[in-house]
Amino acid sequence: MFDDIKTFFAELTSGGKSPTRFEPDDYRLAAAALMVHVATLDANLSETERAKLHTLLETRFGLDAADTDALIDAAVAADREAVDFYQFTRLLMRSLDEEGRRKVVAMMWQMVFADGDVTEFEDNVMWRVADLLAVPNRDRIELRRQIAAGRDPLDEPT
Template sequence: MFRTLTSFISDITGEKRDAQAFSSSDYRLAAAALLIHVVSIDGEMSPLERDKVKSILATRFDLDADASRALMQEAIVKDAEAVDLYAFTSTLNRALDEEGRRRIVEMMFEVAFADGGLTEFEDNLVARVSELLNISDRDRVEIRREIREEAEAGGEQES
């Protein structure tokens, strides 16, 4: 059923499924699934949000365009299968040190601010994930402030 879902998503987006697969224990897949969860928490993923996720995956994980698309497709499937956030955060906790987990929170805020603002749902989700990643509230608020300022500065430059 999930392969059918992935094929369906590939058909809609016009992308072929890459032969590269990311294992379920790959921290990059866990991180990507959390990013997908952030951008789809409001029920839809805009093209701007989709592009931001692809860009972050490519940049942060040093992936080419095909690999970042494949990772994103796998993440969409994993997010759809997930019943909670624990499977993703436990993988990240095992694989990453504190600085790595902070970068995941940064990435989540980056995609949350991609459409110009942070919704209450997105902020709450990042707060729950931060707690599961053992990132303090103080650190999470500081990360949110930094990313918001970067997003606002980027928006002013584009105007």
């Protein structure tokens, strides 16, 4: 209990979340769970998809390898327990601005394309999640087009 109190005050005074603890209200966990979901629609998380997920999370959230592995494990568990996307999208809507939500959709598209194939189920999930995140259809389609062409819209200036 003392450690929990100490962690709480450390997070409060540092102004940020601890990268080693991914609580249910952490937007990084919500984003990672959505990415896991689209990556596993056609099967289990393959080694190629897991490597892509690891790279995206480590790079975009500034985590080290161990913290990224912990986030992936937490995201897999959160996705397994979720009954719908709303718990994740609601948190992302509260936590991120429009550009942040657009970046989540871009990362999800990168996961969809990690295996080189887009199924109609993946496309449908992308449409539904983007809609719940208030990302306009034109942005969702443009992000898909850019990623399919091998460009990373997250590295391009906005």
